[in-house]
Amino acid sequence: MDFSIPAELQAYLEELDTFIETEIKPLEAADDNIRFFDHRREHSRTDWDNQGLPREEWEALLREATRRADAAGHWRFSAPEKYGGRGGSNLWMAVIREHFAAKGLGLHNDLQNEHSIVGNFPFVEMFEQFGISDAQKAEFILGGFEGTRRTAFGLTEPEHGSDATHMKTRAVPETRDGVPGWRIDGEKMWTTGMHAATHCATFCRTSGADGEAKGISCLLVPNPSPGLKIEEYLWTFNMPTDHPRVSFTGVWVPDSARLGPEGGGLSIAQSFVHQNRIRQAASSLGAAVYCIEESVRYARTRKPFGEALAKNQAIQFPLVELATQAEMLRLLIRKTAWDMDQIPHREIEHRLSDKVSMCNYWANRLVCKAADRAMQVHGGIGYSRHKPFEHIYRHHRRYRITEGAEEIQMRKVAAYLFGYLGPRRETLGRL
Structure with missing residues (x-):
C-alpha cells in the first residue's frame, strides 16, 4: 500500500498554485475586489435591497476567475475529455479540494457559491449516466460549460x-x-x-x-x-x-x-449527491486544517502574561484532538475516493454509500469544531469579522443539513452496518 501523493498529482498541485499566484491573486487584489473576502465580505457580496441575492459585481468577479481557469485548462479538470476536461478522478479531486480550502478564503475557491478554479460538476456525470438522448446530454453538459445552460x-x-x-x-x-x-x-x-x-x-x-x-x-x-x-x-x-x-x-x-427513466428519479439524485459529498467532505477537511494551523501559529506568537499561549495545555490539547481527527479523516476520504474510482458510477450507491456518508458528516462536524476552537484561541479578534473563522463556521454549518442532514447520513451508515442495505445484506440479512 502506498499512501503518498503521486508525483503527477503533486506536480499538478504546484501548477495550480502557480496559476493562483500569477492569475487569481492579482485579480482578487484589483479594484478593491478584496472587499469580497475581508471583513466587508458579507455586505459586499449581498444585495440587501434585492431579496438578499448575490450582487452582480460579485458574480461577475466569479465569472472572470472561472473564465481564466477554463482558458488555462483547469476549470473542467474533472470532466471527461470529450467535454474539454481531463477526466480528473475522485481521488485527485479530493486532494485538490482539501489543498484549496486549506489556503483559507480567496477567489481561488469560494464554497459559499460552489465556486472553484477547479470546478465540481456532479451534473456532468448525472447527465452522462441518465440523459435520454445524445442531444440532451450535449445540450446540458456542453451548454453548462458554455454558460447557455444552468x-x-x-x-x-x-x-x-x-x-x-x-x-x-x-x-x-x-x-x-x-x-x-x-x-x-x-x-x-x-x-x-x-x-x-x-x-x-x-x-x-x-x-x-x-x-x-x-x-x-x-x-x-x-x-x-x-x-x-x-x-x-x-x-x-x-x-x-x-x-x-x-x-x-x-x-x-x-x-x-x-x-432518466420514468419512475427512476431517486437514483439520479443519488448519482448527484455521492460525487458532491466526497468532494465537499474534502473541502470541509481543508477548511478545518486551515483553522487548526492558524490557531497554532497564533498561539505561538501571542504572549499574554509574558508566555506564549502555545505553552498552555488548555490551548494544546483541544487542537491536538482536532489535528488527530483531521489526520484520520484524510485517510478515510482519500481511501473512499479511490474506491469510488475503481467501480462503475452507478455501483457507488449500492457499495460505497455508507463510506461517503461517513466522510461527509464527520468532516462537516469537524470543520465547525475547528472554526469554533479557532475563534476561542484567537479571543476577541477571532470572534470579529476581521478573521475568517466566523465565515467558515457560518458557511460550513449549513453542510450538516444541506448535504443530507447528518442524521440521515448516519442512518445510511447504520443501514449498511446492520445489513439492511449494502454488501452486508447477504450475510447479516439472514439473521
Whole structure:
C-alpha cells in the first residue's frame, strides 16, 4: 500500500498554485475586489435591497476567475475529455479540494457559491449516466460549460426535506398539441441557483404510493415557464442567498424533458449527491486544517502574561484532538475516493454509500469544531469579522443539513452496518 501523493498529482498541485499566484491573486487584489473576502465580505457580496441575492459585481468577479481557469485548462479538470476536461478522478479531486480550502478564503475557491478554479460538476456525470438522448446530454453538459445552460436541483420540499419519498409534487401525463408530456403541480424549497438557472431538475411523483422509492421522475423544467413562480428567497445564516422556494402550478413539459427513466428519479439524485459529498467532505477537511494551523501559529506568537499561549495545555490539547481527527479523516476520504474510482458510477450507491456518508458528516462536524476552537484561541479578534473563522463556521454549518442532514447520513451508515442495505445484506440479512 502506498499512501503518498503521486508525483503527477503533486506536480499538478504546484501548477495550480502557480496559476493562483500569477492569475487569481492579482485579480482578487484589483479594484478593491478584496472587499469580497475581508471583513466587508458579507455586505459586499449581498444585495440587501434585492431579496438578499448575490450582487452582480460579485458574480461577475466569479465569472472572470472561472473564465481564466477554463482558458488555462483547469476549470473542467474533472470532466471527461470529450467535454474539454481531463477526466480528473475522485481521488485527485479530493486532494485538490482539501489543498484549496486549506489556503483559507480567496477567489481561488469560494464554497459559499460552489465556486472553484477547479470546478465540481456532479451534473456532468448525472447527465452522462441518465440523459435520454445524445442531444440532451450535449445540450446540458456542453451548454453548462458554455454558460447557455444552468440547472438548479429541485428535490427538497417545504413539508418534506430529508424524506424525498413522500414528496407532494406530482406530474401527470398530459398531451398538448399532439405532444405527450407532463403537467406538474407542487412546490420546492432550497432550489439553489434559480436566479440564474435556465432549467430546474424537478423531481415529481409520477406513479406509486407515498413512501415508495420507485415512481419518482426527474423533469427538466425551463426557467421561466408558465406556472413556475419563484415565491421568495430564504435568508440564511451566511448571506447572500440564492435559495428560493419555488411553486409549480399547471407547468407543462414534453416527455423529451425527462431525465432518466420514468419512475427512476431517486437514483439520479443519488448519482448527484455521492460525487458532491466526497468532494465537499474534502473541502470541509481543508477548511478545518486551515483553522487548526492558524490557531497554532497564533498561539505561538501571542504572549499574554509574558508566555506564549502555545505553552498552555488548555490551548494544546483541544487542537491536538482536532489535528488527530483531521489526520484520520484524510485517510478515510482519500481511501473512499479511490474506491469510488475503481467501480462503475452507478455501483457507488449500492457499495460505497455508507463510506461517503461517513466522510461527509464527520468532516462537516469537524470543520465547525475547528472554526469554533479557532475563534476561542484567537479571543476577541477571532470572534470579529476581521478573521475568517466566523465565515467558515457560518458557511460550513449549513453542510450538516444541506448535504443530507447528518442524521440521515448516519442512518445510511447504520443501514449498511446492520445489513439492511449494502454488501452486508447477504450475510447479516439472514439473521
